[in-house]
Amino acid sequence: MEVNIAAETFAALAQPSRLTVLKELVQAGPAGLRAGVIAERLSVPAPTMSFHLKELSRAGLVQSHREGRSVIYAADYGGLRELIDFLLADCCQGDRRLCGPYVIKESA
């Protein structure tokens, strides 16, 4: 992952509401959550939450699709994986102090 892209992705996580949303969406699993439910859960006005969801979407951390009158948001596991890979591979270049407890399995 290129540095500028990684920085943009980190920017998407640099806001408490967005970080909380991502956590909830990972917990919710592939079924995701409706936009309205997300805004209500975090007690954030709909337009504000819409702005944050758009940011997460731009960063490739969540995906969305319409279902009737609702829009369903779900975590984008691929995007999350790429970011974790960046931190582990690019930032921790085999240094045991940093990577020690983690092992990358041969076969995913």
Next chain:
Amino acid sequence: MEVNIAAETFAALAQPSRLTVLKELVQAGPAGLRAGVIAERLSVPAPTMSFHLKELSRAGLVQSHREGRSVIYAADYGGLRELIDFLLADCCQGDRRLCGPYVIKESA
């Protein structure tokens, strides 16, 4: 790691120069690099780099100490580890799609 703290830490990584510095410091290892060398390597004016190094320091991602006329910056492996732990543990709640290839070893 609490969400607000995590968001602040991600904010420190949400800037290309800072992300690049962190990479170089991890590569440089515990010996670290002099502030002047860092600024020169990235072709960034000293005051600007000083600002970025302060941000990384506030976030607990780098440490510094004076050595004669120079100030040496080095990666803070503990801070980096905490952030990776947050992503793996807090965000990936045992979901195999996300955590599959990574294993947390019993004994660190």
Next chain:
DNA sequence: TCCATAATTCCATGATTATCAAAATATGGA
């Protein structure tokens, strides 16, 4: 003490981000 080097702080400027009311858009039913 005086000077050169190394780094930071100060400060002004421009750019980006976060917030949310009001308006607009999209969908499904009556």
Next chain:
DNA sequence: TCCATATTTTGATAATCATGGAATTATGGA
């Protein structure tokens, strides 16, 4: 078509962040 619901876009405002020249602080040597 008309209405209610669900969400997004618009637009204005305030707050935060990034940049770098000039001034300041810290250190070591002459």
